[in-house]
Amino acid sequence: MIGTSIAFELAAENLRVVVLDRQQPGREASWAAAGMLSPAPDSPRDIPLTPLSRESLKLYPQFVAAVEEESGESASYARDGAIEILLAPHGEIDRDQKAAEYRLLNLAAEPVSLGAAREREKSFTPDARAALWLPEEATVEPRLLMAALLAAAQNRGVAIRSGCRVANLLLDGNRCLGVIAAGEKIEAAHVVVAAGCFSGEVAEGAARLARLLPTRPVRGQMLALRHEGFRLDRVLRSERGYLVPRRDGRIVAGSTKEEAGFERRVTAAGIRKVLDAAIELCPSLAAAEIVETWSGLRPGTPDDLPILGPTDIAGLAIATGHYRNGILLTPVTAKLIREWIVLGRTNFDAAAFSPLRFDRALSSRAETA
Numbered sequence: 001m002i003g004t005s006i007a008f009e010l011a012a013e014n015l016r017v018v019v020l021d022r023q024q025p026g027r028e029a030s031w032a033a034a035g036m037l038s039p040a041p042d043s044p045r046d047i048p049l050t051p052l053s054r055e056s057l058k059l060y061p062q063f064v065a066a067v068e069e070e071s072g073e074s075a076s077y078a079r080d081g082a083i084e085i086l087l088a089p090h091g092e093i094d095r096d097q098k099a100a101e102y103r104l105l106n107l108a109a110e111p112v113s114l115g116a117a118r119e120r121e122k123s124f125t126p127d128a129r130a131a132l133w134l135p136e137e138a139t140v141e142p143r144l145l146m147a148a149l150l151a152a153a154q155n156r157g158v159a160i161r162s163g164c165r166v167a168n169l170l171l172d173g174n175r176c177l178g179v180i181a182a183g184e185k186i187e188a189a190h191v192v193v194a195a196g197c198f199s200g201e202v203a204e205g206a207a208r209l210a211r212l213l214p215t216r217p218v219r220g221q222m223l224a225l226r227h228e229g230f231r232l233d234r235v236l237r238s239e240r241g242y243l244v245p246r247r248d249g250r251i252v253a254g255s256t257k258e259e260a261g262f263e264r265r266v267t268a269a270g271i272r273k274v275l276d277a278a279i280e281l282c283p284s285l286a287a288a289e290i291v292e293t294w295s296g297l298r299p300g301t302p303d304d305l306p307i308l309g310p311t312d313i314a315g316l317a318i319a320t321g322h323y324r325n326g327i328l329l330t331p332v333t334a335k336l337i338r339e340w341i342v343l344g345r346t347n348f349d350a351a352a353f354s355p356l357r358f359d360r361a362l363s364s365r366a367e368t369a
């Protein structure tokens, strides 16, 4: 999603762009995602991300409109808000605290009565203690968006080369001249590494690249349910899991967060965890049919923040490490990378996401030692 969206943006600038993917683009984390567009932080570590997330959420309608217009395909974007349900005995206190925290971050958050929440969504558990209404949140169907984006990028002249694994970058001193992919040298004025949790692979054997790409996989298991008569119109979530409606009536339930290396297996314990959270949130889903299970590898980073922007190697930019928010952050990532490549600068303060920050952290640690 990240690489193809950057290509789509750059092609509008009349640049010749090629996407190199070792398989069909869009079959990794972007295939697995739930598609929640939620700028609300999951933990205090996410707080520096909020301005970027809000900016991306704001860009979403125009980004989707451009993709849909260029491709003629729908991405099923919907801005229907989300409801957070609190289940702990002190749920109301937690809810009010959360609402205050979100508002400090300029996120719309309204504590509502359980009755008011039930007018929007009927099916959540009678054991709920409190509800928080998040009116600005939205959803998109990642698999539909990806298909539309690929068609849209190709319509703009982007070449998509599937089955083309990038083995290495072509470096000449402090300049990146292109890549070595499928045994071939491919030269380019600009190279953007956007290989998700595999991004570190293109740096293998080159310490000067490895410091820029400290990505790791964080597995998430998911499943889809279908239940006759069950209706969900917007995202429902609790502290333990979430439910996201799909246009075809399926309900997507997620997700685990596991350090399991590059192992993409779906496990009994993982699925039990996701199902327990789903049924706790909406007990009637106990009778639902499980129609699909899958897992995906989120691109994690040491500080949970994305790695975005130019590097100290001329001609090399990075756009990866979007961890749990890559679908949300797609429009802003594509816009920032386009600005860096075309204008050489951007007005958005993205210093916190610089690929050089890990270097700085290393050298300040060395100085302290």
Ligand SMILES: Cc1cc2nc3c(=O)[nH]c(=O)nc-3n(C[C@H](O)[C@H](O)[C@H](O)COP(=O)(O)OP(=O)(O)OC[C@H]3O[C@@H](n4cnc5c(N)ncnc54)[C@H](O)[C@@H]3O)c2cc1C
Binding pocket: 001, 002, 003, 020, 021, 022, 023, 024, 025, 026, 027, 028, 029, 030, 031, 032, 033, 034, 035, 036, 037, 164, 165, 166, 167, 194, 195, 196, 197, 198, 199, 201, 202, 219, 220, 221, 222, 254, 255, 295, 296, 297, 298, 299, 319, 320, 321, 322, 323, 324, 325, 326, 327, 328, 329
């Ligand atoms: C279970 C789960 C649920 C999620 N839910 C959400 C959500 O609700 N909202 C949200 O915003 N985000 C969500 N995410 C996170 C989101 O999916 C990711 O952050 C995002 O998809 C990352 O996109 P990407 O393009 O960087 O990586 P990927 O989609 O992983 O794509 C990387 C691409 O690089 C290619 N590649 C790898 N190595 C090479 C190589 N050497 N040469 C050539 N190509 C290569 C791969 O084939 C792949 O196509 C979720 C993730 C998971 C796993």
